[in-house]
Amino acid sequence: MIADTRVFDDSFLPPDPLHREAETEQLLRRFTTTHPRASDVLISGPSGVGKTLLARNAVNHLETQTDITRVFVDSLGKTTGDVLRCVLEELPRGSNDVPQTLPTTDACRQLRDAITDETIIVLDEGEDLPQTNAISELLAIENVTVVAIVHDGTDWLSRLDVTDGHRLDQGHLKLDRYGVDELADILERRARQGLHGDPVMRAQLEAIADEVAGVAREGIQSLRAAAELAHERGHRRIRDRDVDDSYERAKRRIRQLNLQSLPYHHQVLYSIIHDAGEITGEKLHDRYEVAAEVVYSGSPVQPLGKRARRGKLPKLQAYDLIDYDGPTRDRLYWVVDEKIEPVARIGTETLNSK
Numbered sequence: 427m428i429a430d431t432r433v434f435d436d437s438f439l440p441p442d443p444l445h446r447e448a449e450t451e452q453l454l455r456r457f458t459t460t461h462p463r464a465s466d467v468l469i470s471g472p473s474g475v476g477k478t479l480l481a482r483n484a485v486n487h488l489e490t491q492t493d494i495t496r497v498f499v500d501s502l503g504k505t506t507g508d509v510l511r512c513v514l515e516e517l518p519r520g521s522n523d524v525p526q527t528l529p530t531t532d533a534c535r536q537l538r539d540a541i542t543d544e545t546i547i548v549l550d551e552g553e554d555l556p557q558t559n560a561i562s563e564l565l566a567i568e569n570v571t572v573v574a575i576v577h578d579g580t581d582w583l584s585r586l587d588v589t590d591g592h593r594l595d596q597g598h599l600k601l602d603r604y605g606v607d608e609l610a611d612i613l614e615r616r617a618r619q620g621l622h623g624d625p626v627m628r629a630q631l632e633a634i635a636d637e638v639a640g641v642a643r644e645g646i647q648s649l650r651a652a653a654e655l656a657h658e659r660g661h662r663r664i665r666d667r668d669v670d671d672s673y674e675r676a677k678r679r680i681r682q683l684n685l686q687s688l689p690y691h692h693q694v695l696y697s698i699i700h701d702a703g704e705i706t707g708e709k710l711h712d713r714y715e716v717a718a719e720v721v722y723s724g725s726p727v728q729p730l731g732k733r734a735r736r737g738k739l740p741k742l743q744a745y746d747l748i749d750y751d752g753p754t755r756d757r758l759y760w761v762v763d764e765k766i767e768p769v770a771r772i773g774t775e776t777l778n779s780k
């Protein structure tokens with residue numbers, strides 16, 4: 427029933443995102459403004475509503491119009507230095523192999539020298555940056571336009587330096603969840619691109635759009651799961667029962683993908699807690715030390731420093747869940763006092779920021 431599984435991947439780039447035409451126009455207008463400093467943008471909105479797609483699509487549109495340099499950076503798990511080194515590597519005039527040990531100040535200097543033409547730098551997962559220095563450094567470089575992508579725009583802006591925050595707030599684009607009809611249109615198009623024949627009814631697509639409350643990622647994964655279930659059950663067309671049973675499978679897949687997208691040492695921490703079932707903060711540190719020694723000996727990837735894991739952790743019990751529809755991807759949920767609470771951000775900064 428599925429003709430091309432790639433159509434359902436997050437990385438699949440539909441040429442023209444439906445129902446984001448006005449926002450695409452808005453972005454293109456900002457990018458082509460004659461004064462580059464006026465063009466920085468903040469895109470905010472819940473997970474899975476097409477923020478990355480919008481940015482990629484608009485920036486790719488520019489390729490045909492101008493020779494602007496484009497750089498995409500996923501900030502997840504990166505320090506200020508990592509982000510700057512990553513941008514440096516991606517630049518046409520930058521170095522191909524920037525050493526991890528290159529000090530942040532040197533990376534800054536090299537960036538200023540390397541960026542001579544107009545350059546758009548898209549920073550995805552912006553709120554996962556532990557500090558906002560990377561944003562300030564990039565905004566300070568002439569010819570650079572910054573596009574930051576975050577979930578909670580207001581909260582993130584409040585963490586920035588006032589001038590930087592003001593600049594990005596001027597170009598703040600807030601995306602919302604799709605309406606049922608809108609998401610059903612998006613799903614209809616995916617079904618045409620990714621499924622054989624015409625195996626799904628519009629009413630079923632609307633039911634999916636409604637169930638997932640307008641979140642495109644969940645809708646697309648549910649459609650894929652419904653098609654898989656129909657195939658496994660020998661149905662020639664997708665039945666309502668396949669749709670009803672698709673949501674759990676879709677959520678599992680999204681959770682798995684989120685886990686895989688975590689930086690490597692966060693996965694190590696997650697698996698320690700998951701395997702232990704219940705673990706104290708102290709033991710978690712100890713086990714991480716051992717795992718880090720095994721995993722990282724001779725590897726260019728550095729383990730997290732102790733400060734990044736320090737804290738008076740409560741007794742943790744791993745709850746088998748990586749947040750799949752919440753505001754951030756690397757927020758783990760633990761069961762504490764029989765309540766499920768987001769007590770730990772296995773982010774670059776803390777393990778117990780309750």
Ligand SMILES: Nc1ncnc2c1ncn2[C@@H]1O[C@H](COP(=O)(O)OP(=O)(O)OP(=O)(O)O)[C@@H](O)[C@H]1O
Nearest residue numbers: 435436443444473474475476477478479612642643
């Ligand atoms: N308007 C649209 N038309 C077609 N596909 C869409 C549209 N909006 C979102 N999608 C699809 O939904 C999925 C999620 O989109 P995307 O990754 O851009 O969301 P996001 O808001 O950046 O999520 P996160 O905050 O979790 O990174 C992708 O497969 C994307 O192609």
